Amino acid sequence: MRFALKKDKSGVVVVGVEGQLIVGNRQELKQKVLDALEEGSRKFIIDFSKTGYIDSSGLGVLVSLSKKIREQGGELRLAGLNADLQTLFELTKLDTLFAITRTAEEALAAF
Amino acid sequence: MKLDVPSDLGMVGDAVELVASHLPPGTLSPRRISFNLRTALAEALGNAIRYGTGEDPGRTVRVRVELGHDVVRIHVVDDGLGFDASHLPDPTHPDNLEREYGRGLFVMRHLVDDVAFNEKGNGICLTLRAG
Numbered sequence: 183m184r185f186a187l188k189k190d191k192s193g194v195v196v197v198g199v200e201g202q203l204i205v206g207n208r209q210e211l212k213q214k215v216l217d218a219l220e221e222g223s224r225k226f227i228i229d230f231s232k233t234g235y236i237d238s239s240g241l242g243v244l245v246s247l248s249k250k251i252r253e254q255g256g257e258l259r260l261a262g263l264n265a266d267l268q269t270l271f272e273l274t275k276l277d278t279l280f281a282i283t284r285t286a287e288e289a290l291a292a293f
Numbered sequence: 294m295k296l297d298v299p300s301d302l303g304m305v306g307d308a309v310e311l312v313a314s315h316l317p318p319g320t321l322s323p324r325r326i327s328f329n330l331r332t333a334l335a336e337a338l339g340n341a342i343r344y345g346t347g348e349d350p351g352r353t354v355r356v357r358v359e360l361g362h363d364v365v366r367i368h369v370v371d372d373g374l375g376f377d378a379s380h381l382p383d384p385t386h387p388d389n390l391e392r393e394y395g396r397g398l399f400v401m402r403h404l405v406d407d408v409a410f411n412e413k414g415n416g417i418c419l420t421l422r423a424g
Binding site: 183201202204205206207234235236237238239241242243245246249266270273274275276278279 | 336391394396
């Protein structure tokens with residue numbers, strides 16, 4: 183499991199989640215995003231195109247990050263959910279809380 | 294298969310992979326193993342470590358996998374005081390959507406065919422039927 187963080191030329195921070203986002207690594211993702219927020223970044227995309235599964239702790243950290251980013255006047259988008267992950271967001275009704283796009287490119291274009 | 298998982302949230306991912314990778318092919322589809330089983334087991338282990346053993350490094354959580362002809366049962370037991378799952382708020386209620394916690398059992402119940410607690414509440418059994 184790994185988080186790959188890069189900044190797009192328009193300043194959007196894209197974080198790729200490789201493997202899984204679960205109770206054991208959610209703090210790492212949270213810290214990476216908060217560090218970027220602290221450095222002034224305000225637009226974030228979390229790319230799940232290489233993510234196998236997310237547990238409720240992973241969902242929780244996304245909810246927490248979304249709130250913190252919004253409080254700072256920023257925006258968080260999610261991208262690349264496979265069919266199972268999409269179903270997970272729908273059954274937890276978190277698809278109503280997040281802007282979700284099929285790909286990171288679509289999320290970038292939406293900013 | 295039996296596994297003693299150290300009471301360390303950082304071990305959950307590895308423990309899940311160990312169980313998933315040692316399941317014989319055939320009973321569950323690759324997709325159900327890849328997503329449903331992994332997610333539900335991560336939930337159960339995370340809860341056991343966080344709430345059951347309190348992340349105390351001196352304690353462990355026991356995992357036992359029972360294989361039937363057309364069913365997989367995974368038992369996760371900690372040595373904690375137990376948990377009453379009978380009165381939990383609905384995490385999908387609008388008032389609860391922005392809560393960081395409270396979705397674990399809900400997610401488990403939707404991903405596996407049955408979730409059962411032992412009498413004390415410190416053990417959970419996840420059942421996944423063939424398919």
